[in-house]
Amino acid sequence: MSILLLDPTGSVAKIRRQEEHHLESLTGKRVGYIFNQHKSALDFWQALEKEVEKKFKPSAAHRVYKENTWAPAPTADVDRLIQETDYALVGLGA
Amino acid sequence: MQFASRVFETKDIASAIEFCYEQRWTDGLPVVPPTADAVERIIAYLRRDPQEVIGIIPPRDGVATIETIAINCVMAGCKPEYVTIVIAAIEAMVEERFNLNGVQTTTHSCAPLLMISGPAVKSLGFNTKECTFGHGCRASATIGRAVRLILWNIGGGYPGEPCKTTQGHPGYYSFCIADDADANPWEPLHVERGFKPDDTAVTIAAVEGPHLIGSGAGYGSAEDVLYVLADSIATLGSPQVSGGDMVLVLAPMAATNLANAGLSKADVMRELMRLATRPVREVRRRGSIAETHPMHWNKIADPNDDNARVRFVRDLENLIILVAGGWGSGGAFSSLCAGWGARRSHPVARRVQFP
Numbered sequence: 004m005s006i007l008l009l010d011p012t013g014s015v016a017k018i019r020r021q022e023e024h025h026l027e028s029l030t031g032k033r034v035g036y037i038f039n040q041h042k043s044a045l046d047f048w049q050a051l052e053k054e055v056e057k058k059f060k061p062s063a064a065h066r067v068y069k070e071n072t073w074a075p076a077p078t079a080d081v082d083r084l085i086q087e088t089d090y091a092l093v094g095l096g097a
Numbered sequence: 098m099q100f101a102s103r104v105f106e107t108k109d110i111a112s113a114i115e116f117c118y119e120q121r122w123t124d125g126l127p128v129v130p131p132t133a134d135a136v137e138r139i140i141a142y143l144r145r146d147p148q149e150v151i152g153i154i155p156p157r158d159g160v161a162t163i164e165t166i167a168i169n170c171v172m173a174g175c176k177p178e179y180v181t182i183v184i185a186a187i188e189a190m191v192e193e194r195f196n197l198n199g200v201q202t203t204t205h206s207c208a209p210l211l212m213i214s215g216p217a218v219k220s221l222g223f224n225t226k227e228c229t230f231g232h233g234c235r236a237s238a239t240i241g242r243a244v245r246l247i248l249w250n251i252g253g254g255y256p257g258e259p260c261k262t263t264q265g266h267p268g269y270y271s272f273c274i275a276d277d278a279d280a281n282p283w284e285p286l287h288v289e290r291g292f293k294p295d296d297t298a299v300t301i302a303a304v305e306g307p308h309l310i311g312s313g314a315g316y317g318s319a320e321d322v323l324y325v326l327a328d329s330i331a332t333l334g335s336p337q338v339s340g341g342d343m344v345l346v347l348a349p350m351a352a353t354n355l356a357n358a359g360l361s362k363a364d365v366m367r368e369l370m371r372l373a374t375r376p377v378r379e380v381r382r383r384g385s386i387a388e389t390h391p392m393h394w395n396k397i398a399d400p401n402d403d404n405a406r407v408r409f410v411r412d413l414e415n416l417i418i419l420v421a422g423g424w425g426s427g428g429a430f431s432s433l434c435a436g437w438g439a440r441r442s443h444p445v446a447r448r449v450q451f452p
Contacts, residue, residue, distance in 0.1 A: 006113045009131045010103040011122055011172060011250040013165035016158045042387040070391055073199045073441040 026090060034061040035084040035091030039072045044096025051092070063087070098137050101148060101164060117172070121255075124245055124270055128172035139167040142177035143184075144452045151184055152191030155198035156260075157253025161187055165251055166243075173243035178221060179236060181449050183243045185299040186211050189445040190244075196442045200303040201254045205336065206264045207303040207437040209248075210344060211241060212419055214276035214287035215297030217449060225277035227423035229346070230268075230307050230432065241271030266306030274421055280349035281420035282356035289362070290446045297451075302417060302444035304344050305336075307432035314351040315427025319358030322351060322429075323365070327372030329433050331409040333383045336438025338375075339392045340411035343436045345369075348422040350429035366413045374406035392439040417444060 026032060034055060038048050055061065065087045067080045072095075084091060105120075107113040113130035117123050129135070140147050140163065147164035154161050166187065170180045190197050190209055200207055213223055224234035232238065248254040256262065262269075276286045283289075287298035310329045314322045326345065330337065337343055347355075355365050377398055386393055398405040410416050415436075422430065436442070 005106050005108055006110065006130055007133055008105045008107060008113055008116065009100055009133060009136055009164075009168045010105065010120075011131055011165060011168040011246065012159060012253075013102065013162060013251050014160050016153045016160050018158070040387055040390065042385075042390075045387055071440050072386070072390065073203065073437075073439070074196045075193075075198070 029059040029090060031060060031062050032089035033063040033065065033087065034059070035065045035067070035088035037067045037069070037076055037081065037084065037091060037093045039069050039095040041072050041096030044094060047096070048094055051094070055092070098133070098140065098147070100133065100136070101162070102168060104133070122172070122250055124242070124249055126270065128246070129174050131168045131171045135171040136164070136167045139170060139177045139180050140164065142452065143167075143180060151187050154191070154247065154252035156202055157251070159251035159253060161247060161251050166247060169246040169250055170243045173246050174235070174239040175243050176235075179240050179243070181451050182211070182213060182217070182221070182240050182299060183247070185447040185449040186244050186301055187247060189299055189301045189447040192445045194443040195301065195303070195445045200437070200442050201248060201252055202260050203437065203441070204261045204263050205437050206262050206266050206305055207442070208266065208268045208272050209244060209301050210268065210304045210434060211244060211273040212276065212286060212300040212302070212344070212417070213273065213297065214285050214300065215292070215449070216295060217297035218275040218278065223273075223275035225275050225280070225421045229274050229421040229423075237273045237275065238271050241273030244273070245270060268306050274346065274419065276419050277349060277421045280352065282352055283362040283420075286417070286419055287446065292446070292448055297449040298446050299449060300417065300444055300446040302342055302344050302434075303437050303442040304434035305436070307346065307434050310431045310433055311428040312348065312351045312431050313427065314348070314354035314429030319355050319360060322354055323368045323372060326431070327369050330369060330373040331375050333375065333379060335409065335435045337409040337435055338380060338383055338394055338407065339386050339390070339439045340415065341392070341436045341438040341440060342415045342417065342442075342444055344417045344419065344434040346419050346421055346432040346434070348429045348431045349420060349424055351431050352420045354429065362418055363413070365418065366410075366416050369416060370408060370410040370413060373409040375409070376403060377405045377407060378403035380407045386439060390439070
């Protein structure tokens, strides 16, 4: 007699995503930075931001530097960043 | 019963076990094949909608329903009545402050430790005595393993990719202990955390494997026992150099020694907070989180003062004390499970709902 097994993995939750907007260029646009402030990435992140400033000359910069490196950024902070920027760089060190 | 889960056919028990390996449905040990009959028995016991969602399990963002939880509980070897405990544990773990995504994927070696407290400790038969962290008890072993299988199968918590724990520990297979109400001279853990005495609650904390402490409570004074416990907390390799939570499992003999000296559990916590320190000149040698981080030790001690003391228990709420284990000999062996450090994950407690 055969044995019927049930799959223990279940389904994957669907995440609602907003429609993506294509930017022709990053130059002069409002940039957002979300950074986890991990010690291993502090120098890299500083250099990255300098490079972005130099190369794309953003009209504004909005930063969400997480106080808790290992937990998600507060949703309200991320929502505000999305509203106030044209593109965002998200970085973490570990 | 109609199931939402996919169904697969195998020819016999041996091939069913091998099929589970092929599908990567196991933690490395063989599993009980999750047959429809066995899953139905659990759902019938629970009397809940099989498609009720209990939570989303990262990093895969798998949906943990009553049905998928029941399937994993069958695979772990749980009796139907154990599943109520597993559900409460999952409810606790998906609370945001537990930071399950971080716990699952960190390079650190923390795993969710289930601490059961209340009448169900006895009625379900958890081991609170000898080898309390170890083998030999169905309730403790299978409930702990069911949680791991849920993190594995529904959460996709596979080592390497995406989970980066560098070492892991044996508690990644099963990590479940229980408060010994008979040996505990103080308030039970669940009452301390705001539940009623006749409730059963699961408290869950992301911690390292247990490190044994020979507290010497059978030979020494309470003062000496506290000194030894504090010394074991304040080690330079501990994540608690940047604060955060930890679990101290006191052997009944150690708890009795302290209680007989007139100390309440709160007194013990206060004393450990006072004593578990290291001087800046030593702590400085331990590379840690960024100096700008709010939990860096330089926020609580002057980094330029070699003799300033750095507390490893930042707040009383960072220390969970549970009483369990055998009576033993004079060593009164206890265990410390260091946490993940800083404020990376916070313990969460949930009341168990029985049908």
